Amino acid sequence: MTLRTEPFVLNMGPVHPSTHGVFRMRVTLDGEVVVNLEPVFGYLHRGIEKLAEERTYTGIVPLTDRLDYVASMTNNLAYCLAVEKLAGIKVPERAEYLRVIMSELQRIAAHLISIGSFFNDCGAYFTPFLYMFRERERIVDLLEMVSGQRLLYNYMRPGGVSQDIPEEFLPALKEALNQMPKYIDEYERLLKDNEILYARARGVGILPKEMAISIGASGPVLRGCGVKWDIRKVDPYSIYDRFEFDIPTGTQGDCYDRYRVRVEEMKQSLRIIEQAIKQIPAGSIRSDVPQLIRPPVGEAYAHLEAPTGELGFYLVSDGSIAPYRCHIRAPSLMNLTALRDMIVGWKVQDLILIFGSFAITMGEVDR
Amino acid sequence: MVNFLGKGILKGMVVTFTNLIRPSPTTQYPEQRLTVSRRIRGTELVWSKTKCTGCATCARTCPQGVIHVVTHKGENNNYAVDTFEVDSGYCIHCGLCVEACPYNALFMGYTFERSKYRRNSLVMSKDDMAIEHQPASGYFHPEIAQTLPEQELLVYRGKKK
Amino acid sequence: MFAGLNNNPVSFPQAMPPDWPGNAWWHWVIFTVIILVFFLGSVIMFIYMERRVLAKMQARIGPNRVGPFGLLQAIADAVKVLMKEMVTPANADKIVYWLAPAITFAPVVMVLAVVPFADGALLADLNIGILYVLAISSLSSIGVFMAGWSSNNKYSLIGAMRMVAAVVSYEMPIVLALASVVLIAGSMSLNDIVIAQQSYPMLLMQPLAFLLMFIAGCAEINRSPFDLMEADSEIVAGFHTEYTGMKFALFYLAEYGEAVVMSSVIATVFLGGWQGPFLWPWLWFILKTFFVFFLMIWTRTTLPRVRIDQLMSLAWKFLFPLALINLIFTGIEVLTYPDGIPWYFIFANIAIGAILVLLWSRLYKVGGGRIAVG
Numbered sequence: 001m002t003l004r005t006e007p008f009v010l011n012m013g014p015v016h017p018s019t020h021g022v023f024r025m026r027v028t029l030d031g032e033v034v035v036n037l038e039p040v041f042g043y044l045h046r047g048i049e050k051l052a053e054e055r056t057y058t059g060i061v062p063l064t065d066r067l068d069y070v071a072s073m074t075n076n077l078a079y080c081l082a083v084e085k086l087a088g089i090k091v092p093e094r095a096e097y098l099r100v101i102m103s104e105l106q107r108i109a110a111h112l113i114s115i116g117s118f119f120n121d122c123g124a125y126f127t128p129f130l131y132m133f134r135e136r137e138r139i140v141d142l143l144e145m146v147s148g149q150r151l152l153y154n155y156m157r158p159g160g161v162s163q164d165i166p167e168e169f170l171p172a173l174k175e176a177l178n179q180m181p182k183y184i185d186e187y188e189r190l191l192k193d194n195e196i197l198y199a200r201a202r203g204v205g206i207l208p209k210e211m212a213i214s215i216g217a218s219g220p221v222l223r224g225c226g227v228k229w230d231i232r233k234v235d236p237y238s239i240y241d242r243f244e245f246d247i248p249t250g251t252q253g254d255c256y257d258r259y260r261v262r263v264e265e266m267k268q269s270l271r272i273i274e275q276a277i278k279q280i281p282a283g284s285i286r287s288d289v290p291q292l293i294r295p296p297v298g299e300a301y302a303h304l305e306a307p308t309g310e311l312g313f314y315l316v317s318d319g320s321i322a323p324y325r326c327h328i329r330a331p332s333l334m335n336l337t338a339l340r341d342m343i344v345g346w347k348v349q350d351l352i353l354i355f356g357s358f359a360i361t362m363g364e365v366d367r
Numbered sequence: 368m369v370n371f372l373g374k375g376i377l378k379g380m381v382v383t384f385t386n387l388i389r390p391s392p393t394t395q396y397p398e399q400r401l402t403v404s405r406r407i408r409g410t411e412l413v414w415s416k417t418k419c420t421g422c423a424t425c426a427r428t429c430p431q432g433v434i435h436v437v438t439h440k441g442e443n444n445n446y447a448v449d450t451f452e453v454d455s456g457y458c459i460h461c462g463l464c465v466e467a468c469p470y471n472a473l474f475m476g477y478t479f480e481r482s483k484y485r486r487n488s489l490v491m492s493k494d495d496m497a498i499e500h501q502p503a504s505g506y507f508h509p510e511i512a513q514t515l516p517e518q519e520l521l522v523y524r525g526k527k528k
Numbered sequence: 529m530f531a532g533l534n535n536n537p538v539s540f541p542q543a544m545p546p547d548w549p550g551n552a553w554w555h556w557v558i559f560t561v562i563i564l565v566f567f568l569g570s571v572i573m574f575i576y577m578e579r580r581v582l583a584k585m586q587a588r589i590g591p592n593r594v595g596p597f598g599l600l601q602a603i604a605d606a607v608k609v610l611m612k613e614m615v616t617p618a619n620a621d622k623i624v625y626w627l628a629p630a631i632t633f634a635p636v637v638m639v640l641a642v643v644p645f646a647d648g649a650l651l652a653d654l655n656i657g658i659l660y661v662l663a664i665s666s667l668s669s670i671g672v673f674m675a676g677w678s679s680n681n682k683y684s685l686i687g688a689m690r691m692v693a694a695v696v697s698y699e700m701p702i703v704l705a706l707a708s709v710v711l712i713a714g715s716m717s718l719n720d721i722v723i724a725q726q727s728y729p730m731l732l733m734q735p736l737a738f739l740l741m742f743i744a745g746c747a748e749i750n751r752s753p754f755d756l757m758e759a760d761s762e763i764v765a766g767f768h769t770e771y772t773g774m775k776f777a778l779f780y781l782a783e784y785g786e787a788v789v790m791s792s793v794i795a796t797v798f799l800g801g802w803q804g805p806f807l808w809p810w811l812w813f814i815l816k817t818f819f820v821f822f823l824m825i826w827t828r829t830t831l832p833r834v835r836i837d838q839l840m841s842l843a844w845k846f847l848f849p850l851a852l853i854n855l856i857f858t859g860i861e862v863l864t865y866p867d868g869i870p871w872y873f874i875f876a877n878i879a880i881g882a883i884l885v886l887l888w889s890r891l892y893k894v895g896g897g898r899i900a901v902g
Contacts, residue, residue, distance in 0.1 A: 122834025
């Protein structure tokens with residue numbers, strides 16, 4: 001005798017503990033197994049691209065903070081790179097170093113959140129999450145010292161950065177750099193070799209290399225598949241060609257690899273910051289840019305390696321004080337397109353885990 | 368070392384146990400307070416009546432468009448500011464107005480405890496923002512930043528600086 | 529403190545059949561009150577302890593505002609929860625929905641009837657104490673399933689299905705682990721088992737059984753890493769997603785009550801219950817109960833959650849065979865030394881346990897993985 005079963009439609013989200021914001025997944029279940037998944041975006045759509053068309057070039061910087069709100073600095077930088085390309089603005093040497101230091105600090109802070117919430121989705125009851133927030137606090141303190149706020153920094157400007165660092169910043173940064181490896185080591189001991197994490201994350205949610213490339217995935221999701229692709233190396237922006245660092249890659253592209261890639265990237269970021277502190281010159285921090293920038297008619301695309309992947313800004317200028325069009329290439333959204341193919345066939349619990357291993361921020365997906 | 372099932376679990380449990388003994392980095396807010404950054408972009412704008420010329424550069428820079436300036440022509444061929452209103456309910460505290468002000472007449476506030484009970488009391492007038500009444504932050508004003516206390520950092524917690 | 533109660537029967541008129549345990553009617557009254565007080569008191573203390581220890585391990589402080597050191601936090605929460613509006617979902621099966629919390633809660637307290645607080649100080653010294661514990665403690669899963677089914681919520685249903693699957697599977701290792709203890713103690717009465725641990729606790733003689741019992745016990749009472757039934761990051765709150773107010777409070781109470789019961793049973797069976805030098809027996813019992821619960825908090829803090837198929841495979845492929853092998857070894861030992869196993873077998877048993885765990889961790893494959901869907 002066979003039992004008659006029927007699929008079971010479960011609406012996960014938009015308000016759900018593990019959807020990292022307001023994301024909805026319409027999941028069809030056969031028992032515990034996911035047979036189909038339909039992502040529903042747009043609950044956090046604020047129309048940032050449209051709003052940008054009505055603001056001055058400088059006034060868009062605070063908007064970019066609100067894209068991937070755990071990585072504001074890199075968003076600012078990506079936008080400023082695009083404006084500088086569009087208007088042909090030169091950036092002073094010291095500002096370039098400050099930008100590198102800030103965006104690498106930001107990368108560590110964002111990866112700490114990503115890893116922490118990934119473990120939280122695994123069900124490690126908030127412990128790694130809170131440990132990582134404790135260390136993120138050290139970085140956020142430093143960024144607060146420089147920019148005046150703790151989350152939405154609004155620090156970079158077309159043509160440089162808004163303010164120079166205070167004199168107490170560099171000693172504090174060195175102290176933080178001394179402490180960070182110890183804490184990263186603590187996370188490694190906490191969960192790296194954990195058997196339950198092995199069983200849960202290894203071999204789960206494999207993203208094949210070919211598929212990752214064909215959907216345009218980037219960041220740790222792509223590097224977890226073993227593709228050595230990092231914008232900092234393949235198309236060095238700012239002054240990244242002056243630093244020495246490695247691109248950590250995974251082997252098979254499962255959740256565990258993505259987690260490992262993030263941890264290794266934090267170590268590489270620490271290396272970059274150490275080199276930058278040694279080389280940082282004195283000088284001005286902002287080139288002479290008029291308050292209302294009027295770039296010549298044209299278009300520009302600038303991209304960089306944000307914590308989630310390749311973040312790009314495409315700006316079209318019609319010669320006025322506001323861009324004619326601003327398009328944002330959001331890495332989280334690109335990465336998420338693989339979601340259905342990766343999840344079908346796994347169980348509900350794996351769904352949460354795989355979704356968590358992308359470390360998306362809904363602010364960036366919906367914009 | 369022998370590899371056995373549970374080794375990673377035991378390593379993790381040692382870490383959690385060391386944290387049981389280690390003091391927590393939490394500060395209990397209303398009683399214990401940390402000194403905030405000298406450049407904090409606090410919850411209100413601070414405005415200097417004597418320095419402001421009513422040029423309304425801040426109002427043009429504001430991405431949210433919440434600064435409202437009305438002037439009339441004063442006696443010494445300058446502008447007298449009639450209204451200087453900021454709807455801080457819409458303010459995103461980006462600090463662009465402070466950067467833009469050519470006469471150093473606008474400052475970010477230093478405090479962060481300015482919640483109100485009524486929506487319309489968030490609309491701040493000239494008198495609410497007067498620099499005589501409230502401390503100004505050192506954001507974009509290094510000369511003020513030097514007078515403010517140094518920020519307490521977590522990296523120096525439990526350590527002699 | 530209570531040691532004398534059972535040994536000096538007072539000649540009150542017998543109100544109950546003479547073959548019932550306990551000799552006097554006030555025995556029943558006193559112990560019912562003691563059990564209720566112990567139960568509620570420990571639940572409050574467990575909630576407090578869990579929150580404080582969890583917080584400390586997570587580099588936080590934890591509740592410290594209500595009362596001295598935050599001791600009254602659980603009471604404040606209870607008052608808050610009782611004042612909440614009781615919401616019944618429109619499409620719920622109303623009767624089942626209302627009955628479920630009570631059915632979950634009642635069996636939890638009933639288990640404590642056979643747990644001794646001191647020598648002979650227990651409500652009913654049943655000669656089938658262990659059997660009673662096992663039988664009653666799995667009753668509450670019926671209430672959980674009722675809650676999951678009647679809420680008419682998909683998360684609840686998934687949680688309840690997982691709960692039933694887990695409880696059925698994890699009964700087996702628990703029974704087998706306890707059976708080996710019963711073999712050594714020669715009795716099923718919990719009081720006799722404690723008396724049998726006069727010279728050394730059963731933990732030393734049966735280390736493997738303790739490990740199995742602890743893991744299976746954690747799964748049985750939905751403690752992390754086996755808390756799939758109320759996995760907050762996956763299925764929101766599992767079977768009690770739709771419950772509010774008093775009914776939710778009952779589930780919460782039952783959840784911690786199960787922890788109290790499981791810790792006290794483990795403390796009684798493996799850690800020597802009320803046995804201990806210097807202090808009063810009941811204090812030793814309570815201290816050991818809290819120690820077992822501390823271990824549970826510790827694992828909860830550290831470990832991520834397992835997947836449902838891994839939960840099943842752990843029960844059937846790891847715990848069950850090990851418990852069976854352990855039972856066989858214990859049986860051989862008991863047959864060889866019918867008058868009591870010599871103390872040096874402690875080392876033999878620890879070695880056997882360690883070798884078995886090492887060996888089995890090589891053989892054991894978690895299994896599971898992607899399922900081909902059409």
